[in-house]
Amino acid sequence: MDTTKAAGGPSTRAPSLEDIERLATAAYADLPAEFRSLCGEIRFIVADFPDEEIMDAMELESEFDILGLFEGMPIGEMGVPITGAMANRILLYRRPILDYWAEHDETLEAIVRHVLIHEIGHHFGLSDDDMYGLEREAD
DSSP states (O other): OOSSSSSSSSOOOOOHHHHHHHHHHHHHSSSSSHHHHHHHHHEEESSSSSSHHHHHHOOOOTTTSEEEESSOOOGGGGSSSTTTOEEEEEEEEHHHHHHHHHHHHSSSHHHHHHHHHHHHHHHOOOOOHHHHHHHHHHH
16 A cells, blocks of 8 residues: 555545554554553554544534544553443544645655554543643654
8 A cells, every 4th residue: 555645646546444454553563562561452443534422522523623532541540440341442533534644745654653642642641732742842
């Protein structure tokens, strides 16, 4: 799968749900082993768009307003397992990611990796503001 944008040439097809999942799996596998071990069990799910429940809960104006979402219990809040609790999962939204990709000069791999790491940050209990601050400090 070529995930670079062809200059001046038509694309044969948009990356599929499975393509995005492969990119996310590869990005996760490339993270340091120590970091992955701290993540515990996380499921990755790729959907075209967030569902209505998420749209309402996040008060989104458009289904394109979100690239990914962490659902579950942040690592800092884990203690005694709750009976019937769902496994932690990271949702990646294909169409908003592709829309973002079309408007920026980043590779699709880089975008998926960024969204994945951002959502893992939520698993560690970091807020969006915390992560933006860390990104600013790293630059």
